[in-house]
Amino acid sequence: MSDPTIINHDHTVIVEVYRQDATTLVGQVPIDVDWLPAAECARFEAVRRSTEGAAVLGSGSLDAHAVWHETLEKPYVSGFRVPVDGDVNDAPLFGLDYFKTQAHKAGSKLVESGDLQEGESFSYLVYVQARASEKPRAGRRFAVESDTQTLALRGASRVELDDGAALCGEHAEGDVPVYVPQRVLDETADALQRAGTDETGGVLVGHLCRDADDGGVFGHVTDQVPAPHTEASTTKLTFTPQTWTALDGIVRMRGEGELMLGWWHTHPARAWCSQCPIESRMKCPRSGEFFSEDDALLHRTVFSRAYSLALVVSDSYADGLTYPMFGWRRGRIERRGFHVIGAASSAERSTQPASGVAQHA
């Protein structure tokens, strides 16, 4: 269970790496944990539990309360809870998965030091160690006051949106349902074609809604806005400061009160394989259905709110045109499903409709 030990301010978090047998200790590596996604997840969970028509999201860090490992006990943790308000034991729980990315980096360090073999599987535990004093931070000169973000949750009906909608990908329990018009997917596919061998992208705008029937929160993407002033190549797309200025202006001028719910970009994977023999193209593991480290950094930097989405439009020899969607799940970026509105009406287009579309249950 969790106790009052708060581990994200004055504790060092250490990953303990074991060989696959889970008994041979390879090494212990202190890690820098990014606690913000957990705080964002906890805040948004509170919004989802509420029944209000408007929601207020704060900023900054929240306390992470240790959940001690059941058998190994303190100082080993099996996760942590982040209360926004109320009882800690009712707060969202984050398991050891939360440290997975940093654990992988710890594994890489142990490979570099020769303690672990390249490609060797390992397991890990996590423990915390109190620091003598809180990690020193640069002295603040300004009394910065974080503002809250007020989300106007539109009243809407999922039943109406579900009519004729199809699920693309898998909907995991706990994910906020998301609806995207087929037209938006078609526009991104057209953009991919027009960009040729370069990547292209933009932002997804829309609304967060509260379902009139069950009160649940869902996202409704209403449109995509292509990103101007980007710098593009076959494997990279830079969103420049000029890009953001222009996008900000465009979204404001639309006057629809839309949020930037997320962003999209293309993976022109066919171009990546254009020099390869045809037989190897079909087996190429470089399908475009991935979210790179750069993609994750962009998502974390610009779209850190827990409702934020990232759509990848991929075109590869192996998989054709596909639309993997990524989003926050328990503070981690994971592939997720979404509902395509009007999917059936677009099925006859020359560009394929969303891959994996199955009739919505």
Added chain:
Amino acid sequence: MVAMNVQVRDVSGQKSARVPVGDRDLDLTVGQMLEDVMDDLDLPGADSNGRPLVWEARLEREGRNLHVAERVGDALADQDQVMLQPSIDAG
């Protein structure tokens, strides 16, 4: 005493902060102010491998980018809005 209030926000409109600028802060630099704001809003200054991220700060009143070395008292006015914009790659 507060000489002015400045609003700083991110590009997605998801995060913003108010900065009350006191008389004694007017001689500090825009860069020092933005450093504190970025820390408060938990905006990363570098990627996970330590490579620095490039940020620009757009002063909406003048439609220009602020320079980090500018004096706060010279560059900013009460109720100014500043947008923090990263130059950032998708891969």
